[in-house]
Amino acid sequence: MRVLVFGAGSLGSLLGGLLARAHEVTLVGRDPHVERVRAEGLRIAGEVSARVEPAATTAVPAERFDLALVAVKAFDTPAAAEALGGADLDAVLSVQNGLGNEATLAEALDAEVLAGTCTYGARLTEPGVVECTGRGEVALGPPDGGESPVAESVGATLRAAGVEATVAGDMPRRCWEKLAVNAGINAVTALARVENGALVDGPAGESARRAAREAARVARDEGIDLSDGAAVEAVERVAAATSANRSSMLQDVDAGSRTEIDAINGAVVDRADGRVPVNETLTALVRGWERERGLREDGEK
Numbered sequence: 001m002r003v004l005v006f007g008a009g010s011l012g013s014l015l016g017g018l019l020a021r022a023h024e025v026t027l028v029g030r031d032p033h034v035e036r037v038r039a040e041g042l043r044i045a046g047e048v049s050a051r052v053e054p055a056a057t058t059a060v061p062a063e064r065f066d067l068a069l070v071a072v073k074a075f076d077t078p079a080a081a082e083a084l085g086g087a088d089l090d091a092v093l094s095v096q097n098g099l100g101n102e103a104t105l106a107e108a109l110d111a112e113v114l115a116g117t118c119t120y121g122a123r124l125t126e127p128g129v130v131e132c133t134g135r136g137e138v139a140l141g142p143p144d145g146g147e148s149p150v151a152e153s154v155g156a157t158l159r160a161a162g163v164e165a166t167v168a169g170d171m172p173r174r175c176w177e178k179l180a181v182n183a184g185i186n187a188v189t190a191l192a193r194v195e196n197g198a199l200v201d202g203p204a205g206e207s208a209r210r211a212a213r214e215a216a217r218v219a220r221d222e223g224i225d226l227s228d229g230a231a232v233e234a235v236e237r238v239a240a241a242t243s244a245n246r247s248s249m250l251q252d253v254d255a256g257s258r259t260e261i262d263a264i265n266g267a268v269v270d271r272a273d274g275r276v277p278v279n280e281t282l283t284a285l286v287r288g289w290e291r292e293r294g295l296r297e298d299g300e301k
């Protein structure tokens, strides 16, 4: 299979590297990572060890691919959609966090766009080297739920390369549950400057649980079967299982980089019919920090 990975950062390099064990993979990313992969190949370290030689480029080739995997941060999805328009794609799979990525891709692209949730952990440690910080799985399927032969074929493509993959008919519920987890954990840990484990029994935990309950309520208003209890249980389970993690949003804040607040807590606020005070506050605080740092475009909320 010919696979294009748009966004060869941490997750894109890990999944692209794993896929390169069985498929013809092209990574689209930025220098100096791209330059190093071209010169020396890509090394996967940590919980998986491998050395592979995918093609690497800074621009989408005007060629045909069976699958494009999208692994940019959510705020870069519109640019990804535009760039991917230059290729001929059969299927597109977003493995990003946050809501709205598939809709942005589907609006721009003439290909079947699939939703994905990913629990693999990845970290680009230096150009040319990606660390697998946790083995997980990719769940994927049509964004509105149900079955699709394209989803089955993409699942088989992932599994053929040894990537754990589940083809799921209930992606709306899975995406909302993952959103509730990220809405609970990410902004709270970023603002409190604590590792995920501090939410299990620490004072910031109640804010995380409240944010997740609000997300579950908005999900139910959209017809998704996600109870408050299930959302809170998911936050507590993930915080305990990743207790030593610094969440991706805390890492972004540490690095002085833009966060995915708009696609996570901001998405809960945007979709809410009524007040979601905890998500409103978390969103405003993180956006306020981004604004002060000059990380938001003029005219953005």
Ligand SMILES: NC(=O)C1=CN([C@@H]2O[C@H](COP(=O)(O)OP(=O)(O)OC[C@H]3O[C@@H](n4cnc5c(N)ncnc54)[C@H](O)[C@@H]3O)[C@@H](O)[C@H]2O)C=CC1
Residues within 6 Å of the ligand: 006, 007, 008, 009, 010, 011, 012, 028, 029, 030, 058, 071, 072, 073, 074, 076, 079, 080, 083, 095, 096, 097, 098, 118, 119, 120, 121, 122, 123, 124, 248, 260
């Ligand atoms: N890193 C992880 O362990 C996990 C990440 N995710 C999600 O996956 C997505 C990606 O996360 P990371 O890999 O951590 O982010 P990242 O920032 O490490 O990787 C994104 C990469 O895309 C590249 N990129 C952006 N726009 C580009 C363009 N126009 N052309 C070429 N390259 C471009 C960036 O240079 C960057 O290297 C996020 O939505 C994140 O929430 C989900 C599960 C686990």
Ligand SMILES: CC(C)(CO)C(=O)C(=O)O
Residues within 6 Å of the ligand: 097, 181, 182, 185, 186, 196, 238, 242, 245, 246, 247, 248, 249
């Ligand atoms: C699951 C969790 C919260 C792990 O840190 C994550 O997805 C993130 O940090 O973005």
